[in-house]
Amino acid sequence: MNSVKHFNVLIIGAGPAGVGAAVALTKRGIKSIAIIERSDKIGGIPSFYKKKKGGVRTFVRWSRGGIPVFGEDYAQWLEKQLIKTKVQIELQSQVLNIDAKKKILTLVSPEEGEVNYSADAIVMACGSREETPAERGWIAGSRPVRVFYTKQLLRLLDGNHLLPMNNPLIIGSDVIGYAAAAKLKAAGASEAVIVDNCSRPKCSFFERLYFRIWSNPDYQGLSAKSIEVTGIKTASGVNLNGKNIPCDGIVICGELIPNSELALNGDIKVELHSRKPVVAKDYQLSEPGWFAAGNILGGFHGAEWCYFNGQRVARAVANYLS
Numbered sequence: 226m227n228s229v230k231h232f233n234v235l236i237i238g239a240g241p242a243g244v245g246a247a248v249a250l251t252k253r254g255i256k257s258i259a260i261i262e263r264s265d266k267i268g269g270i271p272s273f274y275k276k277k278k279g280g281v282r283t284f285v286r287w288s289r290g291g292i293p294v295f296g297e298d299y300a301q302w303l304e305k306q307l308i309k310t311k312v313q314i315e316l317q318s319q320v321l322n323i324d325a326k327k328k329i330l331t332l333v334s335p336e337e338g339e340v341n342y343s344a345d346a347i348v349m350a351c352g353s354r355e356e357t358p359a360e361r362g363w364i365a366g367s368r369p370v371r372v373f374y375t376k377q378l379l380r381l382l383d384g385n386h387l388l389p390m391n392n393p394l395i396i397g398s399d400v401i402g403y404a405a406a407a408k409l410k411a412a413g414a415s416e417a418v419i420v421d422n423c424s425r426p427k428c429s430f431f432e433r434l435y436f437r438i439w440s441n442p443d444y445q446g447l448s449a450k451s452i453e454v455t456g457i458k459t460a461s462g463v464n465l466n467g468k469n470i471p472c473d474g475i476v477i478c479g480e481l482i483p484n485s486e487l488a489l490n491g492d493i494k495v496e497l498h499s500r501k502p503v504v505a506k507d508y509q510l511s512e513p514g515w516f517a518a519g520n521i522l523g524g525f526h527g528a529e530w531c532y533f534n535g536q537r538v539a540r541a542v543a544n545y546l547s
């Protein structure tokens with residue numbers, strides 16, 4: 226095995242939860258900390274939501290009286306907080322494997338290739354991803370092109386200034402779906418249709434009211450519990466109980482699943498159905514010295530909740546180390 230660099234604390238993921246944990250651990254006097262992030266920037270999911278004139282602000286700063294901000298601004302604020310600390314930041318470095326018993330991470334870094342880091346405590350702040358159609362189970366039919374996930378849509382809309390569809394249909398009615406409808410409308414698409422397998426949208430009334438500044442999508446809840454995607458080469462619509470709803474692009478949004486694959490592969494206990502890592506007292510996982518913070522804990526949480534959760538986890542880590 227290559228030589229192993231040792232730290233007091235390692236944090237996997239530089240999204241709101243990982244940055245919250247790093248900042249709070251530094252304030253608690255913990256000296257040698259590294260944060261490892263596979264992407265080339267700090268901020269996690271918020272960094273995908275670019276700032277745009279007339280664009281949609283989808284991240285709420287509860288600590289600033291509930292002001293909605295652009296994800297990019299939120300990510301930049303996180304970056305500033307992190308840079309003020311002496312935390313070692315490893316960007317474009319993906320953790321590939323963990324040895325839970327020895328508390329060793331194997332990662333690939335652009336400068337050093339494959340390296341091993343060890344620590345007295347490790348925080349997993351790897352976030353979550355959206356369920357696939359197969360995982361949702363109720364999305365049937367063909368798999369034509371122009372079916373996107375939120376992150377792909379954001380890369381096209383915000384990253385490349387492309388509008389990938391004019392008549393969008395969105396599968397998933399939580400806040401991510403309504404945010405996508407608003408972003409598409411603000412970018413020039415027509416009003417979206419949102420479908421989900423529940424009679425009322427999952428997005429709260431007040432959140433829907435907020436997104437009405439940009440769009441007022443038509444909601445169609447499913448009474449039959451399945452939806453069929455139609456179209457041979459390109460998505461052309463969906464079939465709901467024999468009724469065809471035409472569209473020229475589909476976005477599958479929401480229904481988050483914890484990114485707990487690393488934990489699972491490293492023999493840390495994970496609930497198989499929900500993929501949540503099993504959490505004992507004080508955010509500790511099944512192996513001593515391992516902790517979880519933010520969206521990896523399961524459920525849907527906004528960025529600010531994850532940032533403050535990272536800080537709570539830091540307190541538990543500091544108690545463990547002392």
Ligand SMILES: Cc1cc2nc3c(=O)[nH]c(=O)nc-3n(C[C@H](O)[C@H](O)[C@H](O)COP(=O)(O)OP(=O)(O)OC[C@H]3O[C@@H](n4cnc5c(N)ncnc54)[C@H](O)[C@@H]3O)c2cc1C
Binds near residue numbers: 240350352
């Ligand atoms: C597609 C999507 C859209 C969302 N849209 C909104 C929205 O509009 N408004 C809102 O309030 N909330 C939204 N959310 C919720 C959002 O995830 C949270 O607000 C917040 O970003 C979660 O913070 P986090 O730090 O737990 O995870 P994330 O922000 O996901 O950060 C996790 C970080 O860990 C890194 N990482 C993961 N695995 C590894 C590894 N093996 N090695 C190295 N790095 C790794 C990732 O690259 C990422 O940067 C969305 C979530 C998703 C999945």
